[in-house]
Amino acid sequence: MGPGPVNAHPRVLRAMSADLLGQFDPEMTGYMNQVMALYRPIFGTHNRWTMLVDGTARAGIEAALVSLVAPGDTVLVVNFGRFGLLLGEILGRIGAVIETVDAPWGEVVPLDAIAAAIERTAPKVVATIHGDTSTTMAQPLDGLGDLCHAAGALLYVDATATIGGMELASDRWGADIVTGGLQKCLGGPSGSAPITISDRAADHIFTRRHTEAGIRAPGMVDGSGPRIGSNYFDLAMIMDYWSEKRLNHHTEATSMLYAARECARIMLGEGLEARYARHAAASRAMSAGLRAMGLTLFGEDAHRMTNVTGVYIPEGVDGDRVRTAMRETFEIEIGTAFGPLAGRIWRIGAMGYNAMQHKILITLGALEACLRMEGYRLPAGAAVTAAIEAWRA
Amino acid sequence: MGPGPVNAHPRVLRAMSADLLGQFDPEMTGYMNQVMALYRPIFGTHNRWTMLVDGTARAGIEAALVSLVAPGDTVLVVNFGRFGLLLGEILGRIGAVIETVDAPWGEVVPLDAIAAAIERTAPKVVATIHGDTSTTMAQPLDGLGDLCHAAGALLYVDATATIGGMELASDRWGADIVTGGLQKCLGGPSGSAPITISDRAADHIFTRRHTEAGIRAPGMVDGSGPRIGSNYFDLAMIMDYWSEKRLNHHTEATSMLYAARECARIMLGEGLEARYARHAAASRAMSAGLRAMGLTLFGEDAHRMTNVTGVYIPEGVDGDRVRTAMRETFEIEIGTAFGPLAGRIWRIGAMGYNAMQHKILITLGALEACLRMEGYRLPAGAAVTAAIEAWRA
Structure with missing residues (x-):
């Protein structure tokens, strides 16, 4: 009964006992497509690009930020707890210019304070936590996407601690990337990070596309933007892997995918x-x-x-x-x-x-x-x- | 019967059905310590720092390289297949100066060619694949560590495709970091990357230590080296998490740890x-x-x-x-x-x-x-x- 990881649902534990499949076996790619469909309602989105990053929730956060943010970009962090600090830590490694708008631990940041900070800092990305378990506070997010987009910024939301337990409304919020994890309210194990990416964010990320040498085929064209600072967390490559192109990237973590799928099935079954x-x-x-x-x-x-x-x-x-x-x-x-x-x-x-x-x-x-x-x-x-x-x- | 992922051992599949534990539960940290001990003989090492990176085999590779290599460092890649190319791809994102010594696909690189390339390029790190499944060739590694250390370089070896199936002799090779994955000869699922780190490499990585703001305590001193370019793949933080300090970083992927542990137990039981x-x-x-x-x-x-x-x-x-x-x-x-x-x-x-x-x-x-x-x-x-x-x- 801690703030996660918590006990997994027995059905999730059993789902991980299923035998493995080859990563391009049609049964496996079928499961990948099911996962995409299953997580859309959970994220409250119609985003095509709704899938998994293979790592813990923190991997999802870093994949989102390193794929959105290039060195020198200004990012505004909505900071009201330890995980707001984590966003800054990750962005510092990326070489972002970090601005923050803060609340004391135990409070949230008022929307007008965020609006003023956007006005002041002109960020390319606004990054926030939805629910920060370190303070047990949930940041209200309605209206934030509009504010960001009006200022030409993209909105990133870390929903690790709320996904499966509190409403996620990615489309209504206007969030461009939202990430989560299985090990809290979804009732699964740590190690897989569900993610959803708006078309706006995907378009931006694809300007940074770079297909790796080992699988590059004639006619493949890279984006003109700055290369994404990580291969493993390159969401352009991860989207290409989850698309009908099935361009090889990592080897999808099969048992964790089974777990993520079962978490979602249980949740949608409950309603x-x-x-x-x-x-x-x-x-x-x-x-x-x-x-x-x-x-x-x-x-x-x-x-x-x-x-x-x-x-x-x-x-x-x-x-x-x-x-x-x-x-x-x-x-x-x-x-x-x-x-x-x-x-x-x-x-x-x-x-x-x-x-x-x-x-x-x-x-x-x-x-x-x-x-x-x-x-x-x-x-x-x-x-x-x-x-x-x-x-x- | 492909080059991996392959069918997992039934005992590994069953191990993943065990209920989850809190990440600092003494039972859980006890399992983490067991994993460290179990993987030392598998890697052929006495390295204290023998543990898991939470992600696929590719995550282990990136963690090793981003933690060893700072932007501007010269790295010599021993390149004889697709996964040699991958090392270059990852190093390019890190900002390394990449030199290669190459063999045609289907051959390996002779040791004297590597020696000449070290002489020519004076690298800080030499990076090689052990077995490259793209060509089915295994690079001989005896003597390579001595060559590297004599030239002041560290040696990284990707053993994803050989761990559990061919002898790994990290200490005899003189390798400073060796990484693997579960999904090939260890008979487990993709999603956890065993890693071993020599004291020499750990000392180097700890010069780049940076404890994150959310968990920083008075008296913690950062290293003076350039900060590691990734938070998730920061091996200094991952070592601190696996040490008796138990400094919180990611949330260890519990079910994948159970899988990694069972893979190792089966292997050591077989001999x-x-x-x-x-x-x-x-x-x-x-x-x-x-x-x-x-x-x-x-x-x-x-x-x-x-x-x-x-x-x-x-x-x-x-x-x-x-x-x-x-x-x-x-x-x-x-x-x-x-x-x-x-x-x-x-x-x-x-x-x-x-x-x-x-x-x-x-x-x-x-x-x-x-x-x-x-x-x-x-x-x-x-x-x-x-x-x-x-x-x-």
Whole structure:
């Protein structure tokens, strides 16, 4: 019950046991096409270029940024937590000129502040996190794409921590690239990064296309733009691999593709609305339970992610000792925190397969017991009762 | 029965069905430490830094090169096939000055030619492929590390296509980084890249260490060297993550780690000598069988990889139609070829779980039937008989 990775859905685990296929076997390329179709509704998009990057969620982020951004390009980072800082770290390696518009940890950045920063910095790309698990805050994104496009910028959104748990509306947001990961609300293992790319972004990336020497055929024409700084993360080559051209690039990670496909099938089978409602119910229940114990939640209520809850470690309680007791006594993991929040809050997730009423209740009961062992006084049994009521609300 | 990906060992497929663990759960970090220990004998090394990069084999290559090489550094590429070209492609993105020492496809580069090229180009890094599946040739590597170190260069070896099937002797070769993949002779899925790093290379990489802002703690000191051009492929950060520091970087791909661990356990259970002998027997049997059909093998006999065999498509036979017939009639995939060999040879693998006598015999029998359907005349049954004899030899 941490902020991810979390328990995978059993169907996803079983899907990875299927035998492998050759990468250009029609059955395999058929699965690749299915994955493209399955992830479009999950991203809230009609983008043709909806697929996987073979690596963890961080690989998806770097693929998006290195393919969009050339050295010397100005990028505006919407920064409200650790993963905003990560965007800056990745962009620094690319040689981008990095501007930021910041919010304190626990808040989000108002749209008008972003608008002013775009005006001030004239970026080629605006990059933001959707939900930053380090602060448990979700940045509102409606209207941001229009702002970016009016200023001639492209919009990148990292949705690693929200995909599968909170609504992604890539088309409505006007996002040009959105990336995710399986290991949080999609209920799969880390190691595959779903990505969607707008035609606008794809056109831009194809101006940087460079087909590698080993597979170059007569008549292939490279783009005139600056070559993308990475071969592995070159989205032009990855799109060519996922297109009907099937130009060889990496060898698609077959078992992870099976996992990504099964994550999406489970999600679409449940229904997007039902799935988001289930996560919202889990969040209500967790929040109500924690408050009923007398604990204080971290961050703005209005912008709370619905799949991870930050809660202050009460005074006099050793946060790490409680986490160890939770794990050793109950086999339940809850999350520690980074940077300015290290030692100050726990982060308790309810993601994907873990966003279930019984798991919330068991976690609250366990936390109550562990807090009591630490000498913390609290109303016995109140958390579970409050959580059941909130789940039903 | 292509040059990879191939069928995974059933135990590897089952290993991926195990439930996930939190990335800092002691059980998980214990598995990470086991993986480090399990891969040392497979790489033929005592290197402390022996671990996984989360991505396909190509991710391992890029991680090695981007971490070793700074823009402007001269790198000598030993180039004898498509994957030598790939090294150049990756190095070009990094901004290296690329020199090559070349052999025609189907041959390898003599050690004295490499020595002369080192003398001529004074590289900081020498990069080579061990076995290049595009040509089915294996480059001899004994003595190369000494040559490199005497000239002040580091040696990188891509062993994607040989790891698990041919002896890797990283320490004896004097290789500073060797990388691989699971999807060929290790009998696992694509998506995880085993890597080993010498202390010499690690020291060099740590001069480029840069801890990211989101997890930076007081007292952490960065290296004075040029920052590594990628965050995801920053081996200094990846080593810090796999060390007892456990500094958060990516979220380790749990199911792929289970797969990598099981691949290694199976290999060590079989025994290194027995495993290499099995691949050699498979190669002998495949070669003998193909020759008994009247076909001609591609490339130098002396430097043939023991896990993939190149064979000329006989005149008057449509190579792609035979491949399709093999797949559709027998559910057996054999490989096509790239670049100058496209349409001229097939590449037939016998890797890992597929390097078994019965699979060789079934493949030869199927190929015989498909060739006969194409009107090619050959001595009926001779291939299987010759292969059985060669296997036993």
